[in-house]
Amino acid sequence: MNAVPRASRLWLRALEAVSSIERGTELTFGGVLNDLADQYGAAPALIDDEKTLTYDALARLANLYSGWARQEGFASGAVIALLMHNCADYVAIWAGLSQAGCIVALINTNLTHTALSHxxxxxxxxxxxxxxxxxxNTALLAAECPELLMWRHGAGEGVWPRVEHALTESDDPKRPHAPITNDRTALLIYTSGTTGMPKAAKVSHARILQWSYWFAGLMDTQPGDRLYNCLPMYHSTGGVSSIGAVLVRGGSVYIRRRFxxxxxxxxxxxxxxxxxxxxGELCRYLLQAPSQPLETKHQLRLCCGNGLHEKVWRRFEERFRIPRIMEFYAMTEGAVSLYNCEGRPGAIGHIPGFLAHRFTMVLARCDTETGMLVRDEAGRGMVCAAGETGEALGRLDTKSTSPARHFEGYTDTASSEAKLARDVFTTGDLWYRTGDLMRRDADGFYYFVDRLGDAFRWKGENISASEVAAIISGHPGITDAVVFGVHIPGQExxxxxxAIAVEANFNLAALRQHIYKNLPSYARPVFIRLCxxxxxxxxxxxxxxxxxxDGYSNAPLEQLLYDDRVLQDYTACTPATLTEIASGTRPV
Known part of the structure; x- marks a missing residue:
């Protein structure tokens, strides 16, 4: 085995880890937690500022929430929304509720008002x-949806009953409503995608297990590992896959509310x-911070994530003496994933030859203006050559028992259908469209280029331009609004x-208040162009x-405004302002 290259050993370990996970069985993450409790008992599992949940305590708490769901009479398939900051209880809640047959919608804690209601x-x-x-944050939601049953979690004053006080022991806490097959939906995780408003992506029990064990293999997690997790737990990486990868091997997770x-x-x-x-954004922030003695006194053996550009990768690795970095590309709802086990800076992944049959992904030629796949005279798609940019497509197999070969879709059927392409290369084939443009080099490594459609990425979050435009257009005095992403030198x-067109009596200060009230911080436009x-x-x-x-750098200065968060106002841009933004001396 020692003669096998390190990357290949990791691939083989991951394949072995997921070999027993098949759709349609009764193996679920909630059930696995009970087995882990039997194996690791008093060992720490989840650690936050207030408590440490051992494996025993985690399984017990999950089972209590499962029993609570049954006690409250939630039918199998009932959806319960979860709006909580990062904490140890978060995993226990979704694991327990889903084990009872419920579907848990993980809600972004930055959402308020209109966005939260949606x-x-x-x-x-x-x-x-x-x-x-x-x-x-839920005042408007409660008023608009009086039929929504509300509970609160955590100490403090509140209108609704505390859910912890309603938890009671059950005669058989491990028993769900009925035997649950893992092809059923366990979670709803929101993604901007490339086709408009945020969509609730379905995540099955089987996919949760696939993520957990696959990453456990690639990361080679062990009982002695401890994961530092400051990513939002309402996302798949921060709340499911990374945590699951450590827990299924007996390790622990150190949870922080924020970075x-x-x-x-x-x-x-x-x-x-x-x-x-x-x-990647977090790594850049760390590089911008002043040096401190502890930055090389750590025990980190691995940094795993996505969005790390080549230059940042090399500087991060060297300055902080990081032994190994593993970049990956994956989508909550998608059937496409890539992993850079070889550690090539800047690449999002590589498909080894011996795994080509498992990773049925291609880069297809795409018209970036229309978003349509380019087809030849026979109506077939065209595969990109090495070095050519194309859209990443993942082949689906509805008959496969592997969770990785399925697209589980969104709660909205039309949105699900919009992500599919049929008869692309052969009659009857079915492909998942990622909406992401990539290129592949001569060595078979893949590199992210850009996103198709009306979505872009900022501050580590996918942002739907059409959603932001809809919020802005809802303000009085706006006649038209379009939103897009612009590149700023040195920024990820x-x-x-x-860009907005307004009526004569338009109030700019009121627009800023409207945007700050209805959009999370990362989705608020940095620039406003008055057209x-x-x-x-x-x-x-x-x-x-x-x-x-035109972006911001080529827009007429008399039309351009900048969101000055120090002055808390939109201010006119000057040549000096643009220079400071480009050099990084003015924060954005």
Whole structure:
């Protein structure tokens, strides 16, 4: 075995880990927690500021929530929304509720008002558990949805009953409503995608297990590992796959509510963390922070994540003496994933020859203006050559028992159908469209290029331009609004920019208040362009192409405003402002 290259050993370990996971069986994550409790008992599993849940305590708490769901009479398939900050109980709640046959919608804690109402409505939730500290965010939701049953979690004053006080022991706490097959939906996780408003992606019990054991193999997790997790737990990486990868091997997770560059290295060292789950933006923040002695005194053996650009990768690895970095590409709802086990800086993944039959992904030629796949005279798709940019497609197999070969879709059927392409290369084939543009080099490594459609990535989050535009357009005095992402030198992803046409009596300060009230911080446009009018296409759609091409650097200065978060106002841009933004001396 020692003669096998390290990357190949990791691949083989991952394949072995998921070999027994098949759709349609009764193996679920909640059931696995009970087995882990039997195996690891008093060992720490989840650690936050307030408590440590051992494996015994985690399984017991999950079973209590499962019993609570039965006691409250939630039918199998009932949706319960979960709005909570990162904490140890978070995993126990979704694991327990899903084991009882419920579907748990993981809600973004940054959402308020309109955006929050949309997310909960899209899930079809019958009930909601909200952190006591987040009750104020739900005022509009509670008024609009009086039929929504509400509980709160955590100490403090509140209107709704505390869910912890309703938990009672059961004669048989491990018993779900009825035997659950793991092809059923366990979670709803929201994604912007590339086709408009945030969509609730279905995540089955089988996919949760697939993620957990696959990453356990690739990360080679062991009982002595401790994961430092500051990523939002309402996302699949921060709340499911990375945590699952450590737990199924008996390790522990050190949970932080949010990322802090100042506290990062002291917490890494104090906690004895061996794995850090990153997004590229966090690595860049750490590089921008002043040097401190503890930054090389850590026990980290692996940093795993996505969005790490080549230059940042090399500097991060060298300055902080990181033994191994594993970049990957995956989508909550998608049937496409890539893994860079070889450690090539800048690459999002590589498919070894001996695994080509399992990773049925191609890069197909795509018209970036229309978003349509390019087809030849026979109506067939065209595969990109090495070095050519194309859209990543993943082949689906509805007959396969492997969770990785299925697209489980969204709660909205039309949105699910929009992600599928049929008869692309052969009659009857079925492909999942990622909406992501990539290129493959001569060595078979893949590199992310950009996103198709109306989505872009900023501050580690996928942002739907059409959603932001809809929120802006809902403000009085706006006649037209288009939103797009713009590149800022030295920044990861693309910052939001809104081009708007307004009425004569328009109130700019009121617009900023509206945006700050209804959009999370990362989705708020950095730039506003005040246009006399916005051109429309022949089909009456707003034409954003020219405006997006201008970006902020080529827009007329008299039309350009910058969201100055120090002055808390939109201020006019000057040449000096643009220079400071480009150099990184003015924060965005």
């Amino acid at each position: 997310a909960v409505r899209a899930s079809g939730a019958k009930a909601m558990i909200v952190a006591t500290t987040l009750q104020e 802090s560059a100042h506290r990062f290295w002291p917490e890494i060292v104090e906690s004895g963390s061996t794995i850090f789950q990153y997004i 992803g693309r910052a939001g920019m809104a 006399p009018s916005i051109q429309r296409t022949s089909t009456f759609k707003l034409a954003a192409g020219t405006l997006a091409a």
